[in-house]
Amino acid sequence: MIEFKGASVIAPDTGVTILEPTTLTLTERHVSIVGANGGGKSTLVRLINGLIPPTTGSIEVDGLDVAKHGAEVRRRVGFLFTDPSAQLIMPTAVEDVMLSLRRSIKNKDARTRAALDALEEIGLGDRADVSVSALSGGQRQLLAMAGVLAVTPTTLIADEPTTLLDLRWRAHVGSLLRSLPVQLIECTHDLDSASRAERTLVVDSGNVVFDGAPAESIKFYRDLMFGRTTRADSQ
Amino acid sequence: MISTLGLYRPRDTPLHRAPAWFKVSLLVATTIVVLVSSDIVTSLGIMCAALLLLVSTVPPAKVTLWTIAGTVLIALLSSALFMWRGDWLRAADVVADLVAIVSLALAVSTSTSMAAMLDFIATLARPIRAILPPDTLGLMFALMLRALPEVAQIYAESRQAARARGLDRSLRAVLFPTTTRTVGFALDLGQAIHARGIGEESDATHEARSKRERRRAKKAEKTAKRLRGRGRRRGPAVTQQAPPDSGDSPADSAPEGATGEDTMTKEEAFERLLGPQSSDK
Numbered sequence: 279m280i281e282f283k284g285a286s287v288i289a290p291d292t293g294v295t296i297l298e299p300t301t302l303t304l305t306e307r308h309v310s311i312v313g314a315n316g317g318g319k320s321t322l323v324r325l326i327n328g329l330i331p332p333t334t335g336s337i338e339v340d341g342l343d344v345a346k347h348g349a350e351v352r353r354r355v356g357f358l359f360t361d362p363s364a365q366l367i368m369p370t371a372v373e374d375v376m377l378s379l380r381r382s383i384k385n386k387d388a389r390t391r392a393a394l395d396a397l398e399e400i401g402l403g404d405r406a407d408v409s410v411s412a413l414s415g416g417q418r419q420l421l422a423m424a425g426v427l428a429v430t431p432t433t434l435i436a437d438e439p440t441t442l443l444d445l446r447w448r449a450h451v452g453s454l455l456r457s458l459p460v461q462l463i464e465c466t467h468d469l470d471s472a473s474r475a476e477r478t479l480v481v482d483s484g485n486v487v488f489d490g491a492p493a494e495s496i497k498f499y500r501d502l503m504f505g506r507t508t509r510a511d512s513q
Numbered sequence: 514m515i516s517t518l519g520l521y522r523p524r525d526t527p528l529h530r531a532p533a534w535f536k537v538s539l540l541v542a543t544t545i546v547v548l549v550s551s552d553i554v555t556s557l558g559i560m561c562a563a564l565l566l567l568v569s570t571v572p573p574a575k576v577t578l579w580t581i582a583g584t585v586l587i588a589l590l591s592s593a594l595f596m597w598r599g600d601w602l603r604a605a606d607v608v609a610d611l612v613a614i615v616s617l618a619l620a621v622s623t624s625t626s627m628a629a630m631l632d633f634i635a636t637l638a639r640p641i642r643a644i645l646p647p648d649t650l651g652l653m654f655a656l657m658l659r660a661l662p663e664v665a666q667i668y669a670e671s672r673q674a675a676r677a678r679g680l681d682r683s684l685r686a687v688l689f690p691t692t693t694r695t696v697g698f699a700l701d702l703g704q705a706i707h708a709r710g711i712g713e714e715s716d717a718t719h720e721a722r723s724k725r726e727r728r729r730a731k732k733a734e735k736t737a738k739r740l741r742g743r744g745r746r747r748g749p750a751v752t753q754q755a756p757p758d759s760g761d762s763p764a765d766s767a768p769e770g771a772t773g774e775d776t777m778t779k780e781e782a783f784e785r786l787l788g789p790q791s792s793d794k
Contacts, residue, residue: 357708364701373627
């Protein structure tokens with residue numbers, strides 16, 4: 279369970295409010311977040327695992343305050359970025375997954391086996407020893423996912439995970455994400471993917487302006503983007 | 514672009530089975546020998562051995578051939594002066610030396626996984642673990658290697674973009690986007706590392722060590738205080754035995770039972786002066 283308790287973010291150098299005080303409780307298995315670029319979606323989800331500290335208020339994950347128990351929270355909350363290239367550190371696929379496991383599995387052979395299993399599970403078993411730079415964009419995103427899932431998080435935050443992918447990989451990564459046995463918080467511009475969630479938040483100008491069932495939220499978002507409604511009409 | 518990064522291929526060759534420390538030591542020793550020796554027979558022998566070792570690791574053919582070809586070209590250019598002078602043996606020695614070193618380096622890269630190399634670096638860094646956690650050093654090394662091809666790609670893309678805008682000769686049109694995108698990449702990478710929780714264990718270990726040290730200092734301070742207390746009861750001579758580095762807490766700077774300036778030692782005066790600053794260690 280993720281709880282935002284009046285969490286806000288103000289840019290320290292400019293004083294601009296990036297996220298207005300937000301109070302939310304996310305318990306659903308799949309929550310999608312939609313909104314215009316620069317609206318505050320990424321800021322909202324980065325608060326969850328402490329990548330950005332809140333200026334006011336607090337965030338709790340399974341009762342743990344993110345500000346106080348950052349490392350513990352990050353063990354429970356995995357994060358998938360838009361560009362997988364920035365998430366991959368080691369030269370080959372298996373080594374990158376092994377890096378994630380360094381903390382949890384000390385024995386090298388056991389670590390290698392676990393990394394190979396994680397790659398096999400995600401469908402990259404035959405690419406284990408291939409250089410990261412030789413993988414396609416979709417394969418890199420899968421590898422980034424394998425690295426995150428190897429440490430068995432309970433929550434996965436995906437920040438526009440399919441934006442850089444072609445249609446085929448978008449469908450594959452999307453369905454894989456939805457099939458995972460974790461709570462999925464997904465920021466996306468893919469309204470089809472957003473509509474498959476149990477709950478959808480619309481974020482605009484640093485505010486959660488709509489929070490409800492996917493169909494209603496997406497209708498509101500479309501109307502907002504095309505000027506058929508205003509933030510004042512939100513819930 | 515031909516890159517020698519990510520050359521490692523898991524195989525069952527003698528060099529693959531050898532520990533990383535052995536391979537790196539072999540590389541260092543060979544480099545020293547070929548640089549010190551100017552005997553062409555020795556250099557050629559070492560070059561052949563290095564090439565055989567490289568072949569034994571079954572390296573990726575294309576990258577290996579391009580790298581060796583490039584090395585030979587650079588070596589020929591480097592030995593041009595000797596060839597011009599007619600010192601063919603010396604020129605051949607330079608070429609053999611460079612090919613030997615590069616071949617052996619390739620053999621080590623092909624047969625050693627980054628994980629094994631990180632473990633080796635972590636082992637090497639153990640003596641300085643008080644300053645820098647070994648895992649952090651290993652991570653720094655991996656990140657450095659990771660950043661090289663990325664920066665090269667950013668540079669190539671920036672050049673293409675400048676060309677597309679008709680700014681072929683503008684240094685600024687290439688360097689500015691390269692710099693800003695490189696910084697952006699570094700920030701993204703930093704966030705990803707943070708999100709994956711990598712390095713937090715080292716931080717935790719480091720923090721735990723600092724806590725232990727603080728606890729130890731506090732204990733030493735308590736002992737010193739007890740000694741000072743006894744000393745005051747017995748006489749001022751014992752008070753001087755208080756350790757000079759024991760001024761961690763401001764509370765400690767006010768000696769128990771101190772009745773006036775006449776009982777304050779020089780160390781205590783320093784402790785009182787430095788107490789508030791050192792208390793937040």
